[in-house]
Structure formats: C-alpha cells, structure tokens
Amino acid sequence: xxxxxxxxxxxxxxxxxxxxxxxxxxxxxxxxxxxxxxxxxxxxxxxxxxxxxxxxxxxxxxxxxxxxxxxxxxxxxxxxxxxxxxxxxxxxxxxxxxxxxxxxxxxxxxxxxxxxxxxxxxxxxxxxxxxxxxxxxxxxxxxxxxxxxxxxxxxxxxxxxxxxxxxxxxxxxxxxxxxxxxxxxxxxxxxxxxxxxx
Numbered sequence: 001x002x003x004x005x006x007x008x009x010x011x012x013x014x015x016x017x018x019x020x021x022x023x024x025x026x027x028x029x030x031x032x033x034x035x036x037x038x039x040x041x042x043x044x045x046x047x048x049x050x051x052x053x054x055x056x057x058x059x060x061x062x063x064x065x066x067x068x069x070x071x072x073x074x075x076x077x078x079x080x081x082x083x084x085x086x087x088x089x090x091x092x093x094x095x096x097x098x099x100x101x102x103x104x105x106x107x108x109x110x111x112x113x114x115x116x117x118x119x120x121x122x123x124x125x126x127x128x129x130x131x132x133x134x135x136x137x138x139x140x141x142x143x144x145x146x147x148x149x150x151x152x153x154x155x156x157x158x159x160x161x162x163x164x165x166x167x168x169x170x171x172x173x174x175x176x177x178x179x180x181x182x183x184x185x186x187x188x189x190x191x192x193x194x195x196x197x198x
Contacts, residue, residue: 060103078103081139084153085107085143109122138168
C-alpha cells in the first residue's frame with residue numbers, strides 16, 4: 001500500500017526531530033490521526049506559536065519569548081558569576097539540578113572546525129564584551145567533556161585570563177552512586193587526574 005501524500009509528508013516532517021526515525025515517525029503520525037486528533041491540533045498550534053514567538057535572549061542567548069530572558073532579568077541572580085554552556089537545554093538542566101544563582105552565556109555549539117563552528121559562530125565576540133565590562137569575576141565552564149567541549153573550555157579560559165577573570169571548570173568523573181567496575185577507563189582516568197583533598 002502506498003502512503004497518501006499528506007500522511008507521507010506528516011511522517012517525513014516528524015523525522016526532523018532528533019532520535020526519530022521512519023518507524024517512530026510513522027507510529028506517532030498514526031497515533032495522532034487515529035487516537036488523538038485533539039492532541040495533534042494542540043501540538044500544531046503550540047509548535048506554530050513557538051516557532052514564531054521564541055527567539056534568543058539579548059544578553060545570554062538562551063531561548064525566550066522576551067527580549068531578555070527571566071534569568072537575565074532577575075535581580076536576585078549574581079551578575080558576577082557567568083556559567084558558559086553549549087546549548088539552551090544545558091541552562092534548563094543546570095537550573096533544575098543545581099542551586100546555581102549566577103547568569104549564563106549560551107554558545108550554541110562548540111569549537112569544531114570540521115563542522116564549520118569557529119569563534120564567530122559561538123558568539124565569542126559577545127562573550128568578550130561581557131567579560132570586558134568588569135562586572136564578571138568568575139566564569140564557570142560547563143561545556144561537555146568531549147574533545148571539542150574541552151577545547152572550547154580551554155579557548156574561553158584563555159580569554160578569561162586575558163581579562164583577569166577566574167575561570168573554573170565543572171568536575172568530571174565518577175558519578176554519585178557509580179561502581180568503579182562499571183565506569184569506563186576514560187572517566188576513571190579523568191577522576192584520578194582531577195582528584196582533590198578529602
């Protein structure tokens with residue numbers, strides 16, 4: 001049986017989501033059409049509004065409906081501490097999982113010349129402007145522990161040194177509750193190299 005045009009287009013459109021292949025997209029499309037048309041209409045309406053109304057914060061570059069996001073507009077947040085992350089999703093994760101009360105700067109990627117991601121694409125010029133303001137006393141480098149993430153953290157750390165700003169890196173290593181026999185050798189090696197006083 002050949003797929004009708006609109007159904008085929010719906011399935012192909014759902015494939016644009018990360019981790020959604022042809023089979024998953026097909027299941028989603030049939031579920032919405034056969035069992036939850038109201039949910040599909042709601043999803044369509046909210047998705048359309050989000051695409052039209054959500055942009056980037058002028059200061060930290062996270063996703064927001066306003067010119068300045070809630071974190072940057074909050075006078076209770078510490079302007080002197082800036083956490084640098086790779087994506088807007090990282091802001092959500094850190095804010096939900098920690099008691100961090102500083103502000104953020106979102107790179108929207110990491111240094112990766114092969115992927116065409118250099119300092120210009122990461123907004124390094126905007127970051128330097130913030131660092132040059134004299135307000136920031138510490139940056140927390142919360143990039144991923146990939147080779148590119150480490151290179152990005154090192155690059156930004158060098159810029160912070162130029163402005164005499166303290167640069168710290170989030171810890172990497174054995175997770176809470178982790179058993180050593182199940183930890184990969186790279187993670188274990190990193191944990192040993194970055195050990196601290198008990």
